[in-house]
Amino acid sequence: MTVTKYPESETDVLIIGAGPAGLMAAYWMARYGVKARIVDKCAEKVMLGHADGLVPRTLELFDSCGFNHRVRNEGVAAVISTYWGLNEEGKLVRQEHSGENTESRMPFVHTLLGQGRLEQFILDSIHENSSIKIERGVVAEGLSFNELDQEDHSAYPITVQLRTLNSEKSINGETHAQNGPIKLENGIVNRQPSDESNGVPSQIQKEEKIEIVKARYLLACDGARSWTRTQMGLPMEGSSTEYVWGVADVVPISNFPDIRRLAMVENSAGSILIVPRERNLMRLYVPMPKGQDTQTPDAENGTTNGRRDKSTFTPDDLRKMVQAILSPWDFDFKICEWFSAYGVGQRVASTLSRENRVFLAGDAAHSHSPKIGMGMNMSLQDGFNLGWKLALVAQGAADPSILNTYNAERLPLAKMLVEYDRQISSQFTKDENASEDIQKTDARTIHQEFEDFYEGRKAFYPASNLVHKLSSEKEQKFQGLVPGEKFPVRKLLNQARLDTRWTTNILESDGRFRLVVLAGDIRFPMQKDRVDQLGSVLPSILNRYVAPISQFDGPINTLTIHSSPWDEVEYHDFPEVLRPFDEVMGWAYDRIWSERACNYDSECEGKAYEKWGVDLVRGAVAIIRPDQYVGWVGELEDTVGMTKYFDQILTKAPTACNGNVETD
Amino acid sequence: MTVTKYPESETDVLIIGAGPAGLMAAYWMARYGVKARIVDKCAEKVMLGHADGLVPRTLELFDSCGFNHRVRNEGVAAVISTYWGLNEEGKLVRQEHSGENTESRMPFVHTLLGQGRLEQFILDSIHENSSIKIERGVVAEGLSFNELDQEDHSAYPITVQLRTLNSEKSINGETHAQNGPIKLENGIVNRQPSDESNGVPSQIQKEEKIEIVKARYLLACDGARSWTRTQMGLPMEGSSTEYVWGVADVVPISNFPDIRRLAMVENSAGSILIVPRERNLMRLYVPMPKGQDTQTPDAENGTTNGRRDKSTFTPDDLRKMVQAILSPWDFDFKICEWFSAYGVGQRVASTLSRENRVFLAGDAAHSHSPKIGMGMNMSLQDGFNLGWKLALVAQGAADPSILNTYNAERLPLAKMLVEYDRQISSQFTKDENASEDIQKTDARTIHQEFEDFYEGRKAFYPASNLVHKLSSEKEQKFQGLVPGEKFPVRKLLNQARLDTRWTTNILESDGRFRLVVLAGDIRFPMQKDRVDQLGSVLPSILNRYVAPISQFDGPINTLTIHSSPWDEVEYHDFPEVLRPFDEVMGWAYDRIWSERACNYDSECEGKAYEKWGVDLVRGAVAIIRPDQYVGWVGELEDTVGMTKYFDQILTKAPTACNGNVETD
Structure with missing residues (x-):
């Protein structure tokens, strides 16, 4: 694939994708001073929407990185959750609340804050600790792996062709394109703390350029439809999709009592998940009725990816569905900062690495629905788990065998989460195909495992040269x-x-x-x-x-x-x-x-x-x-x-x- | 005085001096959207040194302004203090420690952080809330007050001539001139979080320019030797100076056990006050032996201002004095970020305002030694007390009579602090002139008052239209x-x-x-x-x-x-x-x-x-x-x-x- 007429350079670590997983790995590169590059096809960083849930363990890690105080300052803590359903008279009532007896304590409790802000905190830390810049508007379009070099950790077995897009072809962040922010007629804006200069404004080039990068290690952090994963032939296992969900960040206008609480509401009209957010926003998750989940072909991959055609889904659809579910309470919004629709699929890669030279992290490695609030946490923790190991090995300070632990430590967790999400999702959408037995027996075990992981009690990392189990x-x-x-x-x-x-x-x-x-x-x-x-x-x-x-x-x-x-x-x-x-x-x-x-x-x-x-x-x-x-x-x-x-x-x-x- | 050939403009509020008092007042102008200007003769903001102590009440106010989390993140909490003196065998020992029983609780406990950082937090808040810019390198050089207009709060009785200095004449912040930072031969720097763009880098102009500003209200926040106060003929009462103190921010190299604690050490060689600070720094206060407090004429004012000629005072002098006092423990430093010498004077203005149109705040209104750690707190709280009243009146939303409360609320506090400082200082420097009776009886009352104020229990604001006392x-x-x-x-x-x-x-x-x-x-x-x-x-x-x-x-x-x-x-x-x-x-x-x-x-x-x-x-x-x-x-x-x-x-x-x- 190598086209020799293009400029060529070498880097120790190449990270494709500057989302939570890629940035967290890049954090370590910055701290250790590793020669690293991180590229992202989008010309702009995420500003609005996307993931928003942070579990206690993630906040503990943020504290160790020095920016948890910023999360505390901007985020919304949501520890107590409520469940609403129909009572015997068919009236929608609050049936229970839970979470009061959590082991979590401030400042490490479940907190909501938009992904764009978290990414900014990591970016600021990378900026303080290194000269690494996120290269945006850069697409990987050729990848080869030299198997002869794979054992030699001083060699550069990976060759990637990168194209820096020009302004005409550049891929905007979704939030600035079809998904919002919604312009209101009255011009009201809900103030968002300004993102800093690192990576913003977008680095759109006038002329396209192509270069060849040789890397010792490659991290695929390029999301659920990872190009890198496909190129490397690393397969995903699991179902692609069953349901389509609508998701939105709105400023609610509602007299529903728990509109500012973590709440699940089930009604004959459907069910929704309500998540409180910063700046008076709320995040809404709404499963679409079965008839509406039109399977559309994905232009990029040429496959049926299970996503509902976004052009047919509007904030008005969402408004109407939520109104029906929350009835008899009022519901409306005038500010919708972001909205999207996605297919719920539970998929996980069969392996997270190829020969300890190419690694999958974050959504590229596993995908599940956002309802369990773990997606971004898993991505951040994947990058956090891998980054320091890779940095130590890249600098010759540690034995390459420690890289084995990435797959050994993270893959079982990913499988557990995907399984948990599959069960939760089938309950949530009342899937009649799911066996009741599975729901009642296995569910209990996996629920406990999930709770342990969620609270940060357990990570389940197995014995290895990094983990010496006790007698x-x-x-x-x-x-x-x-x-x-x-x-x-x-x-x-x-x-x-x-x-x-x-x-x-x-x-x-x-x-x-x-x-x-x-x-x-x-x-x-x-x-x-x-x-x-x-x-x-x-x-x-x-x-x-x-x-x-x-x-x-x-x-x-x-x-x-x-x-x-x-x-x-x-x-x-x-x-x-x-x-x-x-x-x-x-x-x-x-x-x-x-x-x-x-x-x-x-x-x-x-x-x-x-x-x-x-x-x-x-x-x-x-x-x-x-x-x-x-x-x-x-x-x-x-x-x-x-x-x-x-x-x-x-x-x-x-x-x-x-x-x-x-x-x- | 008005020289009509210069460009003329009007502003509601003119603040002279962008230190803690001026910035805190400007904070309110920003929040209320008042038409205001704030000028400072220094071309650059304070970066290093100067004041550093924050008492609980100040942190509570910072929390209400939205930036206390930044203080917590960078500052050092110092609640427990120790006292060292000679025992009967003439050995320097820790004799007591106190502070454990304070009423203060995190996050509102006594905290140390350099003034430059606090000013940055206020500047960032002003910037977020308004378009007010600090005009640096701008000197007030003419001031007139039209008494005929003083009753009419819509009139502009104050006329000030401002000169924007060019780069040749500009007055650098002390910290960047003779006082440091000290360049080390080995090039080691102790990392300081970078100040943001608001006001930094310095706004030095190529050409001098002069303008005339007419203002409805004027705030003199221009420090202990306030030019504005002198121009307005507002007198100060009290002694100008008795002792000269050396002060420095160093990274200590010492095996003295309490070198990182709030500690007072008295030895036959003298006494020092040790204050822990951010970034491994410590603040040292050392009273000079009597023979060394050379009174030098102050070139600027033409008066004897009690400051020791700084050119004769070096970090080496300080090092030797501290070494003698801490003996037999070692003491040295290689990093001295800032040092200075100052005369201890206890002075207070006879009134804080002229006709509720011109106001004194901060050091311009009162000066005392930094030992009691109240200087910057008083300045911040002066600005905080005055700013909102002025903003409400300037916008016609409140009756001008509320401005009376500034003097009524702040002057008694200033007098109390100055009296407390006088007593503490005489004890500290073992002043034989001070009557023992005063030290033992009045001291107890004023100590309690000071403690109440320090903890924020009491502010002692008297009855007024803003304070309706209870039956x-x-x-x-x-x-x-x-x-x-x-x-x-x-x-x-x-x-x-x-x-x-x-x-x-x-x-x-x-x-x-x-x-x-x-x-x-x-x-x-x-x-x-x-x-x-x-x-x-x-x-x-x-x-x-x-x-x-x-x-x-x-x-x-x-x-x-x-x-x-x-x-x-x-x-x-x-x-x-x-x-x-x-x-x-x-x-x-x-x-x-x-x-x-x-x-x-x-x-x-x-x-x-x-x-x-x-x-x-x-x-x-x-x-x-x-x-x-x-x-x-x-x-x-x-x-x-x-x-x-x-x-x-x-x-x-x-x-x-x-x-x-x-x-x-």
Whole structure:
């Protein structure tokens, strides 16, 4: 395919698609300083509409990236949901509400905010941390994969031909084309915070240009109808579509009591899902009656993609349907910021990678309906899971085998979500074909799995060189720290400053592994000896591996969380390796924290050790991966276990002093 | 003075000085859409150094302006402070710590952040809300006041000649001139979040230009050596200086245990105040030994201004002094971002206004040492107190008599702070001239007053047409709502959305008075009747006055806070006047809140009525001024009292239906 007359260049990582998955992966490229490019066929970034739901775990990750405060400031928290149905007299009534007993706590609760704003927050972070620019209006139109090079991770087996579109041919973001924003006759606009300069305004070129890019790794983040996936011949499994849904962002004019709450309403006229949103908007999901789901051929793919022809679907159709369902309450709108129709399909790729050189992420890897509110979260978390691994490998700092874990960790989750969505959707649309048995028995298990995932309790990552599962004996000792699951979030008190921060924020997603020393109560001399002993061995572990980034002193940082009262111990009581010194910046004061409660911060409730299931005096050590998942847990003395963990992953520094660490 | 050959223009409000006081006043001009200009002689905004302390009340006001989340994100909370002194063996030890029992709670606790960042947050808000631009590099050089026009609030009695400096003559911000930032040989920089485009880069003109501006009102916010104050002949009272202090922002390299805490250290070598700051910085205050406080003539004013000649004061001097005081601990720094020396003077203007046409605010009105951490807070709160009153009067929406309250409310506070600072300073520098009696008896009273003010418990605003004090009988009924004090902050649950927000944020500083209906428990039919009865009368009060801004429907909004459980009442149970309808935006869902606790938000603790001292069933009504201070409190039936309150302040609409409201 390579046409040699076009200019050619090389990049370590090429990301096709600048949606949530692609941007989140690009975040890591920015943090690690990887040579990367990210292209998107649309000339403009998403501004309005599209996905909008953020589950607690996603917000925790955002906090580790440094922008959750922006989500809190603009988004709408929606924890409690209500269900409306017909009562025995045929009257539409609120039948129940749920969510009050959630484990989630502010600031990490289910929150709604338009995708365009989230993308902006990630873009701003990429911009702050690197010179990576999103190349918009750029279409990939040729792709070849050299199988001979696939084993050699220094080679560039991927060749992509990119065409930068000119203004005539450029593909506008949907929201600026047929889907809105709707111009109102009275000229009223609902103020949207202005997006920043990165990627906006659109970078439309006057002249088309074509170039050839050779890449070591390729990420396909180009959506449900991924061109890249098709080119690579990676198949999708599952049904393409059964139902067509209408979706819209409107400012409701309604006396329906729960019009500003997360609510599901079922009536003889149909059912709708109501989602509260920022700027007085609401998101509406309406399944179309069966007769209306006209299957139209998709011009782009030449296949029947199950989407209703949008030209026949108008906000007026939607208005009428919602009016019928919410009756006898009023419903209307004058502002419709975005609307669309889509087919509900549950599909998942059979594999998320090809030879660990080409990867699928986000909608390119799995698609399900937006009702379960997980689409964008899965995409963001896919990019988050893959990005740091790829960055470490691309920089020669980690063994390429860690890339295996992307498929192993994310594919089962994708399958679970797709299965859950299939069940929920059939219930929602009252599909008579779905077996009642499936709905009642399997549904319960998968519902629990989904809830665990939704709340961020579980990610179900299996054993691998990144996840060392515990023996059952050890499981008893460290009940709250489960390798393969997240590090449970607590707010802690800084020993040096006496201010408070969430663990998510302390464990900043800067690309480092964290060796979390739960130092216990060092007022006990025996425990202090144990910590000092660990301190004397740790330097040989920390200095054993190559740093992925020039400004890092190594790929591992320590974080110490003790259980003593802050006023009975001092920062300098801890071994120096746990509070490293820099000749310009002085001591690292953000490395020593106390798990005790702080009276002036009601979120800092103390009892972190209890939550983590760790002995208050003796503590433990946990290795936390760059994406905040637990990789390893053990006693302070188990330096062999720590070293083994890192040896399987990280590249040893040529000058590493193996010192007193025994690995066998 | 008017030189007619220069171009002439008119503005309603002219603000001289774009520091904290001037910007905060300009915030109100932006929110109300007042025709205003704001000029500053410096060509660039403050970037580094200067003031840095924010007390709880200031953060509450920032929350009402919509940018407290940015302060939380960048600033350092410092609630607990420590005191170090020599013990009996002459060893420097931590003798006590305090602050744990503060009433403050996150997110409204004492926070440190450089003035330049706060100014940026205000600038961004001004920019979002108006087209007002800060005119930098503009010097006022002629001022006349036409006393004949002073009574006529539609006249322009103030004439100011402004000179826009060219690049040769422009006055750089101190931080970019002699005071830093210090360039390090190794080129290390400590990353500062980038300031935005508003006002930066500097607007240096190629050619000088002179213009004449006629203004209805003039705000002198031009600092301690205010040119405007001098021109207007408004005298300052108090001592000019006694001591010279060194001050610096450094990244400390020190093993002193409390180098990252708010700490005062007294040693035989002297005393220092240590303040933790963002980006690993610390702020140091060091009083110079008596022999070193060379009084130098101030070239600008031709007076002895008490400032030590900065050219003789270097970071090395400071380093050595701190090293001596912190001995035997190490102390050094390689990054010094800003340093300065200043004379400690306690001075206050004899009046803050001239004929309610010219006003002094901030350092132009009062100066004290930075040790008590109130300077910037007083300046911000001065601007905040004055701005909305001026904006309402300038737009003809309020009676000019409300301007009297600026002097009445702020001058006593300024005097109290200056007196407190005088006492603290004499203790700090061990002034033998200060009488011991004063230190021990008066000090206690003023210390309590200061603490009340610092925590935001009290502002001590006296009775006026903006503050209707309560009879002692009424005081018993509404113990937590005191006219002249702030509306005590609580986090509430929104009835329609079931999300939570702080009252400060709900009572957005958009320029409106708020009629806060504490509706009580409307599950009781008798109470619901009382609320409905109030609802039937309220429209005639709300529609009685002219709107200050075209997009406002009036100068008063309602906010309803009930005490019923959210799931036993509905949004639409409340009278429509409390949840007004707009034909495009629908119902106003942010108007009805519950005081009940919310289990998923630990900050939403419930018991707001208890805090406000209001009966849970019967409730009350409070009128909150645009600056979030309580103006009036009464029963739901006291619509006469409410109307009287507003009648004394607001301009009646020509079409106002006086309806069934009796004012006598």
